[in-house]
Amino acid sequence: MTTLADPVPGGRPGDVERATALSGELAGRGVHGVVLAYVDTAGIGRVKTVPTARLASAAAWGVGMSPVFDTFLADDSIVTTDALGSPDGDLRLYPDLDRLVVLAGQPGWAWAPVDRVTQDGERHPGCTRTFLRRIVTEAAERHGLTFRAAVEVEWTASRGDAPGDAFVPATAGPAYGATRQVELSDCTADLLAACAAQGIDVEQVHPEYAAGQFEISVGAVDPVAAADRSVLVRQTVRAVAGRHGLRVSFAPAVVGQGVGNGGHIHLSAWRDGANLHSGGEGRYGMTAEAESFTAGILAHLPGLTAVTAPSPAGYLRLRPSQWAGVFTAWGRETRETALRVITGTAGLRDQAANLEIKPVDLAANPYLAIGSLIAAGLDGLTRSAALPDETTGDPARLAEAEAAARGVRRLPVTLERAVEEFRADEVLRAALGPVLADAVIAVRRGEVASVAGLDDGQVAAAYRWKY
Numbered sequence: 092m093t094t095l096a097d098p099v100p101g102g103r104p105g106d107v108e109r110a111t112a113l114s115g116e117l118a119g120r121g122v123h124g125v126v127l128a129y130v131d132t133a134g135i136g137r138v139k140t141v142p143t144a145r146l147a148s149a150a151a152w153g154v155g156m157s158p159v160f161d162t163f164l165a166d167d168s169i170v171t172t173d174a175l176g177s178p179d180g181d182l183r184l185y186p187d188l189d190r191l192v193v194l195a196g197q198p199g200w201a202w203a204p205v206d207r208v209t210q211d212g213e214r215h216p217g218c219t220r221t222f223l224r225r226i227v228t229e230a231a232e233r234h235g236l237t238f239r240a241a242v243e244v245e246w247t248a249s250r251g252d253a254p255g256d257a258f259v260p261a262t263a264g265p266a267y268g269a270t271r272q273v274e275l276s277d278c279t280a281d282l283l284a285a286c287a288a289q290g291i292d293v294e295q296v297h298p299e300y301a302a303g304q305f306e307i308s309v310g311a312v313d314p315v316a317a318a319d320r321s322v323l324v325r326q327t328v329r330a331v332a333g334r335h336g337l338r339v340s341f342a343p344a345v346v347g348q349g350v351g352n353g354g355h356i357h358l359s360a361w362r363d364g365a366n367l368h369s370g371g372e373g374r375y376g377m378t379a380e381a382e383s384f385t386a387g388i389l390a391h392l393p394g395l396t397a398v399t400a401p402s403p404a405g406y407l408r409l410r411p412s413q414w415a416g417v418f419t420a421w422g423r424e425t426r427e428t429a430l431r432v433i434t435g436t437a438g439l440r441d442q443a444a445n446l447e448i449k450p451v452d453l454a455a456n457p458y459l460a461i462g463s464l465i466a467a468g469l470d471g472l473t474r475s476a477a478l479p480d481e482t483t484g485d486p487a488r489l490a491e492a493e494a495a496a497r498g499v500r501r502l503p504v505t506l507e508r509a510v511e512e513f514r515a516d517e518v519l520r521a522a523l524g525p526v527l528a529d530a531v532i533a534v535r536r537g538e539v540a541s542v543a544g545l546d547d548g549q550v551a552a553a554y555r556w557k558y
Contacts, residue, residue, distance in 0.1 A: 102151055102185060109188050110150035117143045117201055122193055126202040127154055127184050128322055130219065132527075132534045133165045134401050134454040134558060136322060139184060143201070146186070153183025153208060161217040161530050162537075165402065165454075165557045170537040172529040175217060182207045182215055190319050195288035196281075196330035204319045216526035219458035220315065226462040226522065227314050230469055237361045239445070240317035240461055241310065244324050244453065245352040247303045247345045248275065251336040256556060258345050260303030261337050271298035278335040279305070285327050291320060301350040311357060311445070314465065318457035321354075325453070341558040343400065343452035344407035347547030351408030353415065354453035356399075357433070358464060359445035360384055369435065369444035375423065375481065376434060376444075382478040385421060385430060385446055387471015388464055389478070392419050392429055392450065394516030396502055397509040397535055398463045402454035403542045404554040406505055409450055411487040416449030418486035420499045421478070427485045429502065450502055454558050459523075459531075466522035510535045 117125075125146055127139045139154050162169055162176040169176055186203035194200045207218040214221045230236045253259035264270030272279070279296055286293050292310040299306045307328070309320060325341055332339045344351040360367045360381060371378035377385070388395070400409060409417045416429035423432045429450050435443030448464060470476075479498050482489070486499050494500070503509040510532055513519060520528040542550050 102153075106150040106188055107147055110147040110186075113188065113191065114143050114146045117146070117193070120193060121199060122201050123199045124201070125149070125186065125191070126194070126200055126326075127186055127205045128202060128326070129184070129205050129207065130322060130456045130458065131160050131163055132217070132219075132456065132459075132530045133163055133538070134456045135163065135165055136325070149184070149186055150188065153185045155181050156184050156207075158182050158215065158217065162533055164534060164537045164541060165554060166541060168537070168541065170533045172526075172533045174526050175530055176533070181210055183210060187319075190316070192289045192323065194327070194330065195285035196327045196334070202323060202326060204322065216524055217530055219456050219462070219527070220318070222523065222527060223318060223458040223462035224315050226465050230465060234469065234472060235362050238314050238465060239311040239359050239361065240314045241308070241312070241357045242317060242321035242457055243306060243308055243353065243355040243357070244321065244328065244341070245299055245304060245306045245354065246325075246328055246339045246341050247301060247352060248278075248305065248332060249303060249338045249340065251333075251338050253338070256552065258303075258340065258555060262298070262303050264298065266300040267298050275305070275335075278332060278337065281335070282307070282328060282331045285331055286324070289323065289327065291324065291327075301345070301352075304350075304352065311359070314461045315458070318461055321457040338556070340555055341453040342551070342554045342556070343402060343405040343454055344551045345555055347407060347551045350413050351404075351415075352453060353408070353449065354451045354455060354457075356448045356451050356461060356464060357445045358448065358461070358468075360468070366441050366444055368432070368446060369440045375432065375478070377432070380472055383471045383474070383476045384468035385432070385471070386476035386478040387468045387474070388446070388448065389419055389421055389430055390471060390476065391467035391516060391519060393502060393509070393512035394519050395463055395467060395513075396450055397506070397513035397531060398519075399448070399451040399455050399460050400509065401456070401506070401531075401535060401538070402452070402554055402558075403506050403538055403550050405452045405454055406503075407547055407551060408452060409502065409504070412485055414449070417502050418482075418499050419502065420482040420486045420497070422481045422483055425481070425483060427487070428482050432481075454554070459527075463519055463522065466519065470518045505539075506535055507539045510539070
């Protein structure tokens, strides 16, 4: 007879026993249910939930969910590929118990990210968490590298009593202003308390540039944990804001014009405890390997935008001279280049130096985005790619001849063009594998078709409350 404690495909040794113990602990803390979370190809957070008493069963057998969600669009319509989009089949969601946390912003609930596994016990090729873990493992095995990553989370806060789906800023203060901080002081204090209770080390939270906009920055951790943390932070921001009568949007553009919400990714490569982005003897203070890694990302940025800016609304944000990084350029502490090399403060550079990738928004699936960036960087490392001269100031002001000489060109101005660049990028498609790469292409094309004929304001409204 098969029992709950018997080994099953997709689970990990000891998880059933751990989950059984956790169930009792969670129940004792007043937790009634567990959110099982993942992010689909379109960048939408999807969940199933189980009662706390069913956590051991979820750890043993997984929880069923259709693979059709790999080809859902942000509006919940469905596209298809050769392998995905059918109503047939099932997948199992296996919670990662190492990342399970009690949600301080949602009393009565805990949260855990999941890996998606077929009913035969094989890793699902469309599981982006599995994809990121594979890329990180390959980097360690082939190059001896580890990585640290973090995702900035920007959001706009709207009054909860705004009519319909309208956006009415919840604050009236100026950008980065003390007034704005005071106006939402109770909410952001509760957010800090919730993050601390959930083990998230917050580096800063502050008012940002756009109307009603805030940003939270968290500490860098390994890439899979960083992507998990990005999902958890957003869950927490939304829950805490809701308890204060606010509605939040992580969409790249909340209105048709102006600065949007970014999701900048910070990434650094390490070997044997040493940060490759610091202490080098070259022109820029990086090691030669870090330069090649950066050059690899720079070379693949046009195709990467289909992953890092996957929504039509993202291209309302990706406009010149708005600190969104819309040119294939890099610079040290240059906030208008797509790649900003952060050198760090003297005395901390060996720990703080990293690469900030700016043409990223929070419509992006963080597992897919970080994994694709690492794959692009590793391609540069493998080829010993040369980093072009750095750009200072605003790349939009470069004369045409100088821009051409530096290899500086405009990133795609539409999602349709970004998909064309992605399709032409064999390195990125090979890294994702055919099932996941085809899903990216099909979903992006579906998003393009869904907003055909809409003006900027209508595009922003269509995605305003999706992410």
